[in-house]
Amino acid sequence: xxxxxxxxxxxxxxxxxxxxxxxxxxxxxxxxxxxxxxxxxxxxxxxxxxxxxxxxxxxxxxxxxxxxxxxxxxxxxxxxxxxxxxxxxxxxxxxxxxxxxxxxxxxxxxxxxxxxxxxxxxxxxxxxxxxxxxxxxxxxxxxxxxxxxxxxxxxxxxxxxxxxxxxxxxxxxxxxxxxxxxxxxxxxxxxxxxxxxxxxxxxxxxxxxxxxxxxxxxxxxxxxxxxxxxxxxxxxxxxxxxxxxxxxxxxxxxxxxxxxxxxxxxxxxxxxxxxxxxxxxxxxxxxxxxxxxxxxxxxx
Amino acid sequence: xxxxxxxxxxxxxxxxxxxxxxxxxxxxxxxxxxxxxxxxxxxxxxxxxxxxxxxxxxxxxxxxxxxxxxxxxxxxxxxxxxxxxxxxxxxxxxxxxxxxxxxxxxxxxxxxxxxxxxxxxxxxxxxxxxxxxxxxxxxxxxxxxxxxxxxxxxxxxxxxxxxxxxxxxxxxxxxxxxxxxxxxxxxxxxxxxxxxxxxxxxxxxxxxxxxxxxxxxxxxxxxxxxxxxxxxxxxxxxxxxxxxxxxxxxxxxxxxxxxxxxxxxxxxxxxxxxxxxxxxxxxxxxxxxxxxxxxxxxxx
Numbered sequence: 001x002x003x004x005x006x007x008x009x010x011x012x013x014x015x016x017x018x019x020x021x022x023x024x025x026x027x028x029x030x031x032x033x034x035x036x037x038x039x040x041x042x043x044x045x046x047x048x049x050x051x052x053x054x055x056x057x058x059x060x061x062x063x064x065x066x067x068x069x070x071x072x073x074x075x076x077x078x079x080x081x082x083x084x085x086x087x088x089x090x091x092x093x094x095x096x097x098x099x100x101x102x103x104x105x106x107x108x109x110x111x112x113x114x115x116x117x118x119x120x121x122x123x124x125x126x127x128x129x130x131x132x133x134x135x136x137x138x139x140x141x142x143x144x145x146x147x148x149x150x151x152x153x154x155x156x157x158x159x160x161x162x163x164x165x166x167x168x169x170x171x172x173x174x175x176x177x178x179x180x181x182x183x184x185x186x187x188x189x190x191x192x193x194x195x196x197x198x199x200x201x202x203x204x205x206x207x208x209x210x211x212x213x214x215x216x217x218x219x220x221x222x223x224x225x226x227x228x229x230x231x232x233x234x235x236x237x238x239x240x241x242x243x244x245x246x247x248x249x250x251x252x253x254x255x256x257x258x259x260x261x262x263x264x265x266x267x268x269x270x271x272x273x274x275x276x277x278x279x280x281x282x283x284x285x286x287x288x289x290x291x292x293x294x295x296x297x298x299x300x
Numbered sequence: 301x302x303x304x305x306x307x308x309x310x311x312x313x314x315x316x317x318x319x320x321x322x323x324x325x326x327x328x329x330x331x332x333x334x335x336x337x338x339x340x341x342x343x344x345x346x347x348x349x350x351x352x353x354x355x356x357x358x359x360x361x362x363x364x365x366x367x368x369x370x371x372x373x374x375x376x377x378x379x380x381x382x383x384x385x386x387x388x389x390x391x392x393x394x395x396x397x398x399x400x401x402x403x404x405x406x407x408x409x410x411x412x413x414x415x416x417x418x419x420x421x422x423x424x425x426x427x428x429x430x431x432x433x434x435x436x437x438x439x440x441x442x443x444x445x446x447x448x449x450x451x452x453x454x455x456x457x458x459x460x461x462x463x464x465x466x467x468x469x470x471x472x473x474x475x476x477x478x479x480x481x482x483x484x485x486x487x488x489x490x491x492x493x494x495x496x497x498x499x500x501x502x503x504x505x506x507x508x509x510x511x512x513x514x515x516x517x518x519x520x521x522x523x524x525x526x527x528x529x530x531x532x533x534x535x536x537x538x539x540x541x542x543x544x545x546x547x548x549x550x551x552x553x554x555x556x557x558x559x560x561x562x563x564x565x566x567x568x569x570x571x572x573x574x575x576x577x578x579x580x581x582x583x584x585x586x587x588x589x590x591x592x593x594x595x596x597x598x599x600x
Binding site: 124125126128129143144146173179182183184186187188191192193194195196197198199200201202203204205207208210211212213214215216217218219220221222223224225226227228229230231233234237238241244245247248250251252253254255257258259262263265267270271273274275276277278280281282284286287 | 424425426428443444446473479482483484486487488491492493494495496497498499500501502503504505507508510511512513514515516517518519520521522523524525526527528529530531533534537538541544545547548550551552553554555557558559562563565567570571573574575576577578580581582584586587
């Protein structure tokens with residue numbers, strides 16, 4: 001499988017990394033790039049991430065058989081509307097958005113019957129830094145990608161979409177959009193919100209800066225995600241607010257339980273609770289780090 | 301500065317790593333070990349971490365000019381009482397406990413006037429795995445150590461204590477015990493409690509296991525500390541309950557603020573809050589990673 005032309009719509013960290021990785025994997029022959037701010041696309045060209053810069057999204061997708069939409073999820077509908085007139089009927093379109101129900105609704109509104117060309121995708125990875133300067137051909141390696149295909153999607157289209165990510169070194173799974181959003185709220189979106197809240201709480205204390213100076217490796221790792229890009233995470237939390245708020249309530253309940261045990265100095269119960277969660281976390285492995293299963297037949 | 305004999309009281313991860321590092325740094329000539337469970341001390345000897353195994357803490361400190369107490373903070377008083385009869389008047393004693401007010405009280409109760417020999421110390425590092433098998437000569441390198449000396453401590457004693465840690469590659473700071481406990485509650489103890497609560501909340505959901513399978517690098521890093529040793533962390537949270545519960549309340553407040561913004565879909569305010577905390581976290585550096593200042597005059 002080789003694509004003649006990848007159209008990269010949005011020249012930031014995620015899109016740029018995809019273009020670099022796709023080229024390295026021999027998956028695409030040339031790359032056209034478009035970004036809302038002309039500067040990003042020009043930087044992408046200067047860095048060798050895209051070969052040509054297009055003035056509009058519509059021009060960018062002309063001649064492309066693979067299109068990657070790497071824009072804020074809130075821009076999905078408007079961006080798809082603008083590129084649609086230039087899109088070839090056989091081109092495969094995917095996104096990289098962290099939420100999927102809103103992306104599906106936006107894509108359906110923009111594409112109508114041509115939704116069959118758009119396979120929603122979410123690679124579960126990223127960096128704390130945004131922008132094409134940080135694009136990294138290895139970003140997707142050993143990471144999980146969730147596809148959320150719909151009944152309108154042909155088996156062959158989904159299989160082709162899967163193969164694209166597999167060629168970049170990803171493990172691919174399929175999930176219903178609603179389940180995707182609930183799961184990602186639990187293991188990604190809410191953890192970010194909790195990390196933001198934790199930093200906010202620290203900074204609100206008069207001694208906050210003094211305390212921050214004493215953070216060690218545990219602090220460093222547990223708050224790494226609090227440095228996430230503000231635009232991206234604001235977008236994600238608002239787009240997936242229902243499941244995110246449900247997780248916040250769950251954390252609130254669990255924290256109250258632990259606080260109660262500490263307050264009552266209930267050592268056996270506290271030890272039991274910590275031992276249970278600590279064991280589960282010690283046993284946990286990131287899916288990308290587990291050897292993939294043998295190649296399976298095309299998804300059904 | 302070379303010590304004739306290090307007495308290691310408690311042969312676990314922290315103590316074993318100290319012994320290995322001290323030997324590597326040429327800081328100690330020989331090491332005697334004692335542990336409550338004979339098995340740990342014997343393993344330490346088999347692994348070459350200690351040269352000899354003592355049957356009691358009192359025997360272990362005989363002939364020692366440096367004593368490291370590496371036992372659960374709740375065992376501090378009893379352990380010091382038991383070793384005191386064997387302790388030489390010139391020996392320097394330190395601990396590695398994560399809380400300091402309770403350690404100071406326990407040490408004062410056990411040692412009385414000989415408290416001047418005991419300099420409370422807390423190296424801010426660790427691993428998610430306990431036990432002598434995981435002892436690591438590099439554990440303390442580039443890490444911060446907090447000493448909490450009291451008016452009873454001679455300047456020379458504190459300077460000697462500082463020098464021990466510096467020789468292991470640590471940055472050393474001094475703090476009052478109460479401030480230490482507040483600061484560590486903020487950047488270490490409560491983050492562990494929050495991580496335990498978060499895992500507890502995930503595991504309490506019917507789809508929890510399914511969600512866990514989708515965790516990526518952000519989940520991995522932000523929950524690493526949730527795998528912490530149950531005995532150690534139960535001990536720490538109960539010993540430092542006041543400051544820990546105060547931090548829990550702060551998080552609760554900050555989280556409620558974020559939840560309100562998400563619920564009201566208040567994009568400008570949410571973006572502003574995230575941008576502020578994200579910038580602060582991006583600018584943060586772990587003290588151990590910052591080049592140390594030029595050598596200072598002895599602490600006063």
